[in-house]
Amino acid sequence: MTPIAIGIIGCGNISRTYLENLGSKFPAVRVKACADLVEERARKSAEAFPGVQAMTIAELLADREIGVVVNLTIPAVHYAVARQVLEAGKHVYSEKPLAVAREDGRELLAFATSLGLRVGCAPDTFLGGALQTCRKLIDEGAIGTPVACAGFMMSGGPESWHPDPEFFYKRGAGPLFDMGPYYLTAMVSLLGPVKRVTASTRISFAERVIGSEAKRGQKIQVETPTHVAGSLEFGSGAIGTLIMSFDIRGGSGLRHIEIQGSEGTLSVPDPNNFGDPVRIRRIGAKEWEPVTLTHGYQTNWRGLGTADMAVAAQAKRAHRASGEQAFHVLDVMASLLDAGEAGRHVALSSTCARPAPLPVGLADGQLD
Ligand SMILES: NC(=O)c1ccc[n+]([C@@H]2O[C@H](COP(=O)([O-])OP(=O)(O)OC[C@H]3O[C@@H](n4cnc5c(N)ncnc54)[C@H](O)[C@@H]3O)[C@@H](O)[C@H]2O)c1
DSSP, X not given: OOOEEEEEEOOSTTHHHXXXXXXXXXXXXXXXXXXXXXXXXXXXXXXXXXXXXXOOHHHHHHOSSEEEEEEOSOHHHHHHHHHHHHHTTOEEEEOSXXXXXXXXHHHHHHHHHHHTOOEEESOOGGGSHHHHHHHHHHHXXXXXXXEEEEEEEEOOOGGGTOSSGGGGGSTTOHHHHHHHHHHHHHXXXXXXXXXXXXXXXXXXOSEEEOOSSTTTTOEEEOOSOSEEXXXXXXXXXXXXXXXXXXXXXXXXXXXXXXXXXXXXXXEEOOTTSSXXXXXXXXXXXXXXXXXXXXXXXXXXXXXXXXXXXXXXXXXXXXXXXXXXXXXXXXXXXXXXXXXXXXXXXXXXXXXXOOOOOOOTTOOTTOOO
């Protein structure tokens, strides 16, 4: 079968991984072209990946062969770029978050539906070997009925090492919108949708000082909560705790995700990675038991969700890293901030289906 032609808009940091993975690792797809607002970046990417053409954004959107566009721009323009892609009659897969504003995410999905087009969204790490193994364990009842889960991302913030860290402290970023999608997508794909949330939030340090070289000493005024402590009630009844922080300066032993069930506890590894170790503690056991991963895709397979969407659109089946799931995650994040501000619970108006698990035994690059 002819590989499905993909176009990439946004040739920054993360684009290399997508160009590598979608360019050569999935027989069902190929990268035809790339584009960026800064045309020089697209030219450089195309030079580094033979077979990929540098185009202007307008040329890429007008290309009749390209059916799927990957949107790797910055969060503030995810919605506008994704909408342009849909207007051009193509399916769109965006990096996280789906949009910065809840209303934009909702409108994007409605617009795609009206056109019969697909929206997909990162992260796709929940399709990696580690989280698919967790999914299988939960579905098989290895920890009984999930009672609770907790996720922690406790960091001091990225300004010490990131060359351009300003955006992390503006609206639409902060620890919740930057890292929350990994934790919440993992939780939702494992436990199902969230029903209502509440949160307390704070800005512990109103000003940040950049430590990375070129901008060393420059100050950033913080405009969004940098410590978010949330409580999530899942539709299933399980209760989640989520702490996303850039304010932890002395380090923390709280890491990643744990899911506690009626028959045991599952230690879910870093949801930003594909294949870290999974452990389980069954009822009565004193020690954690390592679990052999049941699924492949254990290294950095970013692009897996895009390839799955491209193949699913052709096969007319549901894709896994769906716009609906990403919108629900966006709605949870926005509701956590709303709840923190208002000092009350916020009921979610969105929901989503749990994505189908990947089958066991797939070869690398295979999706069905
Ligand atoms: N860098 C990472 O390690 C990483 C990891 C996972 C996810 N992400 C996500 O990927 C996305 C991109 O991150 P990045 O680190 O590559 O950012 P980046 O700033 O390095 O690259 C973004 C690119 O998009 C281009 N761009 C901006 N506005 C545009 C527009 N309107 N039209 C076309 N191009 C436009 C910029 O010129 C730039 O080249 C973000 O949503 C981020 O959250 C990044």
